[in-house]
Amino acid sequence: MNVEIGEVTKRFGRTFAVAGVSLETGPGVLGLLGPNGAGKTTLLRMMATLIPPSSGSVRLLGRDPAGYGPRREIRRRLGYLPQNLGYYPGFTVAEFVEYFALLKEMPPGRVPQAVATAIERVELGGRARAKLRTLSGGMLRRAGIAQAIVNEPELLLLDEPTAGLDPEQRVAFRALLRDLGQRATVIVSTHLVEDVGAACSQVALMDAGQIVFHGTPDELAAGGEGSGAAGDAPLERGYSAVLAAHRSAGAAA
Amino acid sequence: MIFGHDMTGDRTGRPAPVRADLRRDVDLDRVWLGVAAQVWRRRPGLAERLAGRALRSPGLARALVTTPSLLLGWIIASAVVLAAGAFVTLGTSVPFAALLAPAVAAAGIAYAYGPGVDPAWELSQSMAVSDRMVLLVRVLVVFALNAVLGVAASAASGTASAVTFGWLIPMTAVSTLALAVAIVARSANAGVAAGLTAWAITVLSARSAAGHVTAAVTSSALLLPYLLVATACAAVAWFATRLQKGTS
Numbered sequence: 009m010n011v012e013i014g015e016v017t018k019r020f021g022r023t024f025a026v027a028g029v030s031l032e033t034g035p036g037v038l039g040l041l042g043p044n045g046a047g048k049t050t051l052l053r054m055m056a057t058l059i060p061p062s063s064g065s066v067r068l069l070g071r072d073p074a075g076y077g078p079r080r081e082i083r084r085r086l087g088y089l090p091q092n093l094g095y096y097p098g099f100t101v102a103e104f105v106e107y108f109a110l111l112k113e114m115p116p117g118r119v120p121q122a123v124a125t126a127i128e129r130v131e132l133g134g135r136a137r138a139k140l141r142t143l144s145g146g147m148l149r150r151a152g153i154a155q156a157i158v159n160e161p162e163l164l165l166l167d168e169p170t171a172g173l174d175p176e177q178r179v180a181f182r183a184l185l186r187d188l189g190q191r192a193t194v195i196v197s198t199h200l201v202e203d204v205g206a207a208c209s210q211v212a213l214m215d216a217g218q219i220v221f222h223g224t225p226d227e228l229a230a231g232g233e234g235s236g237a238a239g240d241a242p243l244e245r246g247y248s249a250v251l252a253a254h255r256s257a258g259a260a261a
Numbered sequence: 262m263i264f265g266h267d268m269t270g271d272r273t274g275r276p277a278p279v280r281a282d283l284r285r286d287v288d289l290d291r292v293w294l295g296v297a298a299q300v301w302r303r304r305p306g307l308a309e310r311l312a313g314r315a316l317r318s319p320g321l322a323r324a325l326v327t328t329p330s331l332l333l334g335w336i337i338a339s340a341v342v343l344a345a346g347a348f349v350t351l352g353t354s355v356p357f358a359a360l361l362a363p364a365v366a367a368a369g370i371a372y373a374y375g376p377g378v379d380p381a382w383e384l385s386q387s388m389a390v391s392d393r394m395v396l397l398v399r400v401l402v403v404f405a406l407n408a409v410l411g412v413a414a415s416a417a418s419g420t421a422s423a424v425t426f427g428w429l430i431p432m433t434a435v436s437t438l439a440l441a442v443a444i445v446a447r448s449a450n451a452g453v454a455a456g457l458t459a460w461a462i463t464v465l466s467a468r469s470a471a472g473h474v475t476a477a478v479t480s481s482a483l484l485l486p487y488l489l490v491a492t493a494c495a496a497v498a499w500f501a502t503r504l505q506k507g508t509s
Contacts, residue, residue: 083389094380102301110320111388120298
């Protein structure tokens with residue numbers, strides 16, 4: 009298992025952003041669904057070793073990220089795309105990807121080839137020498153994805169990766185996700201259930217800091233059958249039905 | 262087909278004999294990636310190469326040369342301010358260069374690293390090269406550069422040697438204060454404001470107490486307070502850059 013999380017909580021002041029999450033997953037693509045404020049980004053940031061949990065256990069790639077040495081080793085093998093990707097306006101796409109390849113401590117001799125491969129995989133080859141300030145939002149997002157995959161990570165964490173991508177780019181991105189998921193554990197936080205249906209082998213649905221469903225997209229879609237839940241597609245109805253059931257159970261308790 | 266040219270026939274139209282070693286499929290994607298890797302790669306400059314050797318980390322060296330307050334424009338601006346100070350010193354005998362050096366250094370240090378300075382700060386924090394190490398290296402180099410500029414300005418202004426080096430300890434205190442505030446407030450501007458304000462208050466207070474404007478950089482009574490401030494602020498900066506602990 010590349011990700012082993014046990015009863016993890018994360019508290020900011022009096023608010024529990026993550027309230028007792030357990031999750032185990034190996035290679036494949038896991039879609040992390042949920043409404044705004046469900047705790048998806050906080051959970052991803054804990055898995056990206058940016059913030060430690062308030063309680064509970066986290067093991068990533070067989071290591072405990074609490075220690076400096078293991079955390080550094082995890083980070084060498086980690087790819088992360090934050091929700092708000094900052095960028096250096098004066099960098100070219102290639103320089104941006106190369107910068108993070110070096111910060112991931114890739115062997116310098118391997119970096120140029122890895123950078124070219126990552127840029128081509130996100131189909132930005134034609135703009136590799138363009139300054140980031142000249143790119144559209146979708147291109148910047150793809151540059152962010154390129155830096156995340158440049159080290160061929162074993163654990164890839166993507167927070168809203170398809171935001172700003174046009175439909176054609178999203179289709180290409182889903183294909184890339186499926187390809188990456190054959191070797192690595194890919195966790196994608198998204199609002200878009202169609203991304204989950206098309207690219208993910210597993211889905212976890214979060215609400216109020218908890219995982220309220222973990223299964224396959226088909227199982228989630230089945231949860232909405234005959235429920236009368238809102239939604240235009242089976243997955244959307246399953247999403248709505250599971251959330252409604254969880255919230256009504258919480259209200260009754 | 263290569264760029265639209267059929268390479269399989271000669272001028273007579275007869276098919277050319279294909280050599281056995283060329284019959285093997287050529288993976289053009291792979292060839293292109295090899296070419297692109299060389300075309301797109303960034304050749305590091307002399308400073309980056311030297312830093313890479315000294316630090317034994319190409320990543321740390323790249324992080325160093327992207328420091329906002331080490332960019333050429335910033336260095337030139339700092340040098341111009343100190344040169345102006347030296348020029349005024351020559352004309353008035355008031356050691357403006359020595360009084361300006363801590364302020365210039367504080368601004369540079371506050372703009373060395375942090376969420377308001379590094380656009381990709383959150384991403385940088387998830388990297389194998391520790392952000393604390395990046396901070397440390399950047400701060401040391403910015404400080405050293407400002408110290409060199411300050412010494413040059415003081416020397417050029419002909420200030421007495423006591424004043425020439427007297428500002429180094431105040432500069433350390435003001436710089437660490439600016440750094441600590443910039444980190445805690447997550448704002449480089451807040452760090453600059455804190456550093457400049459504290460330094461202005463110190464200079465004016467020392468002048469009121471001692472009767473001359475150079476007291477802030479010449480009074481031995483201020484050395485201990487400067488060192489205490491520097492130590493306390495360095496501790497705050499170190500504490501504030503630890504991996505945030507949970508609240509339970």
